[in-house]
Amino acid sequence: MIGKLAWKNIWFKPLNTILSILLLTASVAIITVLILVEKQFEEKYQSNLDGVDLVLGAQGSPLQLVLSSVYQVDDPTGNISYDSVKVWMKHPYVKKAIPLAYGDNYVGFKIVGTTPDYIEKYQATMAEGNVFEHNFEVVVGADVAEKLNLNIGDRFKGTHGSAAEGEVHEHGEYVVVGIASKTGKVIDNLILSNIPTVWQMHHVESHEEGHEEVSENPAHGEEGHVHHEDEAVAENPAHGEPGHVHDEHEATAENPAHGEEGHVHDEHETDMTIDEPNMEITSVLIEFKNKMGVFMWPTLIAQNTKMQAALPTYQMNRVFDMFGVGINALKYLAFGIMLISGISIFIALFNTLKERKAEFALMRVNGAKRRQLLMVVLYESILLCLVGYLFGTILGRVGIVLLSQASESDFKLGFNPMEIIWEKEGVLFGLTLLVGLIAALIPAIKAYTLNISKTLANA
Amino acid sequence: MISTKNITFSYNKDQTFIMPDLFCQAGNTILVTGNSGKGKTTYLHILAGLLQPNSGEIMIDNKEITHLKGSKADKFRGKNIGVVFQKSHFIASLSVLENLEMASWLASGKKHTKRAKELLHKLDISEQAHKLPNQLSVGQQQRVSIARALINEPKVLLADEPTSSLDDKNADNVIELLETLSKEYKTALIIVTHDSRIKEKFTNQITMV
Incomplete structure (x- = not known):
């Protein structure tokens, strides 16, 4: 009955109630979003870091190198010579070195040349089919397979670069030979092949250079194509000149007749191997046997090579530090709103208490105990907080669904709105109730100590 | 039945009230009259x-x-004393019927919905049962107050100026209801008033001086 009375009382003044609930909902929603996003974000970023002590790549921003190589979110810093990095990959400190070569995408999903170790690093298994063995065979991540509805044996053509709108490679089709199990990590959104596949698709040079030269000088297309048919492009150092070799992509694209030939050639004549000299890759993920490497390699690499060694843990901590400022600011804002909602509840209760003095006195005449009046006031406040919390945690999750849709398309990073982080959300719940309790304290005590006779005589 | 002996009371040292003794059997009525401030x-x-x-x-x-x-x-x-005040106070957020149920629940832990409906019927306000108290006229409100005072079938019914804010017709009505119901429920009825309209009707009177 007391609970029912409290419930009826809070809806007797709907505007006060709605204001208080609205404020509570807003603050709880913001904090819920922050709690879930922060945790899932860090979890995702942490799990992708497992087994990566250091990233070797082209010089440039170390953060960019880490983001592109470990998290697949940024563009790579450039390419490095596979011949020179091979030496480091065999260094006695190294436990495992996973090379990565970027080039193409398929409707926005990156196609990454690597070794089967990469799949192992993410603890992915083959849900269907096998790991790639030959050139142009690919393993697709779980999310890619699901979203694009890819099955074993499906063939597709890659698009140049990292944007889905890029130019399509008309020659060379990828064949799906395996589908990886879902891991919740970046690998779910990748298409993996071996490294020679990437080389063969692009031949020797970096894309941008070749690309531009082609558009400036279409005449070379024919020449490039001839080279191509001569095969052994990479084996012949003379052809290693920028643009020259790359031209035939353009030529083929413009000239479908030749495309057929190129295709045949790719698949049957000269499959490149990992031992191809003078080739380039994008980066190498290093796991050390001897953790001293973490301290020694950055200097060692910088002094002796044209590459850089970036420490992903250090770089990501920098990112979290930067994010942390923003997240904390939002948290303070949310707690501020919660404080205001507490004050709003207090004012509402305090004002109605004046009007309800006679009502309370009458309840006492009817046999109500002091404690029961105290409970009515406390219940009212706590009910408001419960409703506010309920709406807030729902609204927060709706927010995460929307956020997730945006980040999914931009970063291939989804958030799970259904996850409940009992510990932190429990604290938030407790805090919400505490706000209600404190807001109701003074009005409740006033109700408790109400002088019935005086109230009724003056009313 | 209610009786008092030698009651004194003071709000402060300067003024002490000496209350007259009274004795009222179940089903009887005593009028306590006197000027304001007594x-x-x-x-x-x-x-x-x-x-x-x-x-x-x-x-x-x-x-x-x-x-x-x-x-x-x-x-x-809650169990033994029912009070009707000059101005009716209700729990504003509860309907008339819920107000009665609340009164019985606070006293006995039971809602007594049936008894509440019977009382409302007797007082001819059944149709207002699901309205909020402030939607009722003053006369109707006073009748609901009486119903609430009687819901727990008290031994004593106290009425504090129950008619002073009512017109003649409603005042007559309320007094009649109080009298007949207190007889029916075997309740000792004590009415405190300075309303001359009532004084004529009762012989059992105590005047405070």
């Missing part, structure tokens, strides 16, 4: 157990109530 309402509050007298005793159904404290006093009051 302590009529104070007396009623003492009888209701809302104020503690300095001395004296109050017996309700052979039970001494001045020594009851805290929640025991609340419980006794």
